[in-house]
Amino acid sequence: MGQGSFGTIEVMEHFTCFQTATMGTTKLPVGCEGVMYCSAGEGSFEETIDEPGGILNVLLDTNDDENCVLYVGPFKPSDGGVVMEARIKIADITNEAMFVGFQETLNATTPVMCAEFATESFAYNASCGGFAGLQFDKDATTADWRATAGDNQIPDFVCDSDDARAYNAPVNDKWDVIRVELDPNRDTRIYLGEDTGALKLVKSGTAVMADSCLVHAVVMMEHRAVSDTTDLLEVDYFYAKGYRDWTV
Numbered sequence: 001m002g003q004g005s006f007g008t009i010e011v012m013e014h015f016t017c018f019q020t021a022t023m024g025t026t027k028l029p030v031g032c033e034g035v036m037y038c039s040a041g042e043g044s045f046e047e048t049i050d051e052p053g054g055i056l057n058v059l060l061d062t063n064d065d066e067n068c069v070l071y072v073g074p075f076k077p078s079d080g081g082v083v084m085e086a087r088i089k090i091a092d093i094t095n096e097a098m099f100v101g102f103q104e105t106l107n108a109t110t111p112v113m114c115a116e117f118a119t120e121s122f123a124y125n126a127s128c129g130g131f132a133g134l135q136f137d138k139d140a141t142t143a144d145w146r147a148t149a150g151d152n153q154i155p156d157f158v159c160d161s162d163d164a165r166a167y168n169a170p171v172n173d174k175w176d177v178i179r180v181e182l183d184p185n186r187d188t189r190i191y192l193g194e195d196t197g198a199l200k201l202v203k204s205g206t207a208v209m210a211d212s213c214l215v216h217a218v219v220m221m222e223h224r225a226v227s228d229t230t231d232l233l234e235v236d237y238f239y240a241k242g243y244r245d246w247t248v
Contacts, residue, residue: 101133
């Protein structure tokens with residue numbers, strides 16, 4: 001097949017331009033640079049006006065299991081590797097769960113989180129296929145970010161309890177930087193930014209999903225309680241890069 005000049009597919013969304021709108025249950029663009037969203041339940045997007053640089057507010061409704069996924073893709077890791085990075089913070093982590101990284105399958109109307117953590121162990125959703133990223137869950141006995149990766153409910157490395165902890169738990173209204181890299185052979189590295197500004201490698205693995213996987217870069221938040229407050233996720237930036245398949 002013929003090849004052009006643009007083999008790299010790259011999105012860098014600073015949210016200096018985006019839609020302020022009520023969420024629906026269909027795939028829609030959020031920002032100017034190609035970030036989309038899908039959601040289960042209701043909520044809205046607003047703009048943070050007391051901090052510089054462009055920040056997206058994701059407000060979920062007050063019902064149990066409301067969620068929203070910001071995503072870019074899909075990408076094929078075997079075409080040259082993929083990388084994503086996002087800077088996020090949660091207003092109140094009390095009733096929330098998060099997954100940031102790569103997920104193969106997204107349901108446009110009722111998206112589900114590929115990995116959930118309760119007490120001392122992960123549970124995986126079969127419908128999500130391949131996955132690699134950091135997860136936080138209010139249902140964990142010990143609050144922390146945890147790395148996880150695998151394919152079709154099978155984790156690639158030991159993820160339970162303390163093995164995959166970042167030892168840097170999310171804190172209310174504190175920025176976290178998360179970066180996930182997948183090589184063409186699907187080797188993965190999962191990072192969390194430390195308070196010093198350096199990226200700390202939380203976990204790495206080899207061949208974490210099938211060679212044929214197409215993955216979306218995702219930032220997903222899920223509300224895990226019925227409450228009388230609107231839950232707020234703020235996203236400063238969302239970066240994703242993959243490569244074009246010239247054989248298609």
